[in-house]
Amino acid sequence: MNATVRQFRDFFVSLRLTVVLLGLSIILIFAATLDQVNLGVWAVQQKYFQTFFVLWKFGEVPVPIFPGGYFVGGLLFVNLIAAHVYRFKLTWRKAGIFLTHLGVILLLLGELFSGLMQEEYNMRIEEGETKNYAESYQFYELAITDTTDPKFDDVVVIPKELLEKGAAIQHPKLPFRVVPKAFFSNINLGRRSDEPTAPPSPATTGFGPNFVATPIAFNYKPDALNIPAAYVELAGPEGTLGTWLTVYIPPQMMTMPPQTFSTPDGHTWKIALRPQRAYKPYALTLLKFSHDVYAGTDIPKNFSSRIRLATPDGRDDHEVLIYMNNPLRYAGLTFFQSGYDGDHTTVLQVVRNPGWVLPYIACILMAVGLVVQFGIHLTGFFRKRRAAAVPAAA
């Protein structure tokens, strides 16, 4: 083995590297915790953990200033595997250490896995209502629905990213091009009658001209309300059909009138901005929502949703009770009781996390490993003491 390779190997198997990386990870986590006040938990994950470098913007130029989660975690992972391969000896004395680190490897893999694969949606269902889709927390889409056939809706959805890009979109199902004019992640919505001096609206049709949409900074606070909006022009072969203002306000806050229009071919359409939807091959009906507080207080005691879960083919049709700490796991998804809205509306969180079982295994491995390891230490310590005590007594 030549010197360079040995140096290389020594670097990757060294405990010094482990300590340095662990130290870096503490600084990274600490900084991310502090920054949550400004950015909120979602953006912090993107900026600090799901990245190779933490970037700092000097003016407009992003400069890497610190290794990110992928970098530190990845190196730690390599270090861990390399050290074990290099020093691996199957002895009892090392069994605990080996198990513990195997657990850590699984945990790191699990975290990477869920970081890449996890999807989080929510479902807001009123009593008696049936829903077969979940909605995203943070992504929006523009839905253009052909409502001509009263029995059937034909929907074309355009994700937020395309709206932000601004390039015109042509789709075989639409007899017009969709030209995104502007997308705002948060606006203040005011009535034009209240703000007569506001500049004229880019919108020419629908409710848009009656409102003033002022873009404001995105609010990262956990329970803040952000109102996304987009100006969208629809351009037919014979010329423009008009520019619409589309906004999404949660229905429990306020209902905006639906915006409909028709095209010369006799079709009627609806245009709306809404949270990204994930349709499911089954539907949930909220049968009963219950919610108790402790007598004389506002402290919630419990809340639970009695749900009917049914597939269109009738293969599955049963009732389940979802409550705190007792989710429903079905078809790779987990439905959690996450909140409520008034006395008759439940909010379920819908999560796909294919790696969910890894932490459980990791936890057992690490716990057993550490107990074994420290147990060996402890019995060694007591044996030595006893050995030392016997000659002293004699």
Next chain:
Amino acid sequence: MKKFLPLLVLLAALAYVGMSLVPPHNTDDFDLVGFGRLPVLVNGRIKPLDTVARTSLLILQGRQRVADPTIPTPMVASPAEWLADVLFAPAKADAYPTFRISSTDSPELVSLMGLTDEQTKISYDNASSRMMAMADFLPKTRSRFSFNQLAPKIPELDKQYKLAQPVDAAVRTPFQKGVIQLYDSLVLYQRLQHSLVPPGEDDFLSRLLSLQKTLPAGVEAIRAKQAGQPYDEELAKQMLEVGNEFVLLDQYSYLRAVPPAADAKDQTAWSNTGSALLDGYGTGRLNPTALTYAAMAQTWRAHQADQFNHLVGLQRDDLQKRFAPQLAKSDAEARFNAAEPFYRSTILYAFAFFLAVISWLKWPETLGRCAFYLVLVAFLAATAGIATRMWLEGRPPVTNLYSSALFVGWGAVGLCLILEQIHRNGIGSAAAGMVGFITLIIAHMLSLSGDTLEMMRAVLDTNLWLATHVVVVTSGYASTFLAGFLALIYIFRGVFTRSLDKLTADTLTRMVYGIVCFATLCSLVGTVLGGIWADQSWGRFWGWDPKENGALIIVIWNAIILHARAGGMIKQRGLMCMAVFGNIVTSWSWFGVNMLGIGLHSYGFMDAAFWWLLVFVISQIVIIVLANLPLEKWRSFRSVATVRPAGTAAARV
């Protein structure tokens, strides 16, 4: 004598704790102990009036004693007596100085409330007290004022409150915080006064009794009036007048003292006297519990002890029929309040610490045993206290920040007892005394924000996870702190005394290493269990939320210590410095993250706690710097270092 000293100390400590088992007794003819044991529903929990009295006093004025600094004896004999005055004789209670306004926190608030220097200055009668005040042993200015003193300026306070209220809690000035705190205190006080009978009405009982007689006719008159038929105008007017009074009681009442009717659907829904009396308009019969309390008020004001005691007994007997288990718990809680096991532990821990420290200089065997016994008794008292709280609440030991402080201390002291039993060198006792004392003081500070036995919010309502994740992760805090405190002992003894010989230094090193191992186990398993709980509740294992991050940082820090030691990167002193830094890491996770203000409110103690946290962190950094003094500056190693070069000395000690 020296031989029997440990035994004497043990007996004295046992006697001191045993004293708390003597039931509290009444100081005069009134059965205030019995009164304090009567259960009421507040904040969703059934608790004795004694608890209401104590927690209210803590919220209002930061202590349970009602006293004037210039008068040597307290103004009331017990918190229950103060509460009786607030509930039944408001005019008297209005004169007690029970509202804390600190001129050091916010001088503007003192002037807003129109308190002149004359009112705040304390002039002591005797010369010795004046001397004490000069030396700052006694306060020079008053910090507690009576309702009567504050009343004239309440309209001003109200204005300032409305200005301060919309400001985000995290950015409020001390004045704004003071305004809000005082306003809330006044609201609490006035709600307490409206809890059982209308304040300021001298003859509520006879009004109720005469209402009882005319009730059927009166209800008839109101019905007739509503139906537009002829009715007795005078009677209807009377009925509505009294009714309005009941409505007022119902709106402001703080206590739910009236148990639900036998046929009520929800047997946990106690009501207040106001709404119970209003129900009488439907049933035609006034609620007997409300009548009993009205009569109690009457007899309290008229100093009729026998009748008062009889009414307390009546109320108990009535509850005994259907609420015997609740009554038993509320009795036990009142006894628990009076016994103050944590207060007694605090005192014993302090003594234990001093004895253990002295034992390193003199009489190691004898004083070491004494310290050990003191720690043992204090630990038993704390254990009994925690066990009682668990039984009262029906929960695992840690349910909120307050109980986490109790448990951190308890766990660390438990480990210390094991260490001391193995090594018998006073180090375990000293660490136990220090950690036990500090954690109980922190717990006391946290108790100032109100009742420490709270109902659990829905998401936390799971004994499985409270018993596993929370207990294990709190044990992780406890052991990380303990390792840090043991390291402090190493550094202090090494730098400032000659008592750190090679044997002691090696022993301490083994102790710290062992505890760090234990801390790694607990914090790692506890954190991962927390992740699994989150997976069960919210569907995600890890969310990078501040509390999770804090726990993770503790795990990683402990892992760093173990790896650095395994790789030979640190020796004894390095291990000690890293363990001390563990104190900073743990205090950050325990309290620091709560101060970020992300979705969490900051209350009075938390603001003060921020500065204490800062002081603590700085002190630990100073100690780490101290530990890095060259070895020849360490008193214990000086002689060694002068003989040999410093480098080899480090390797050998």
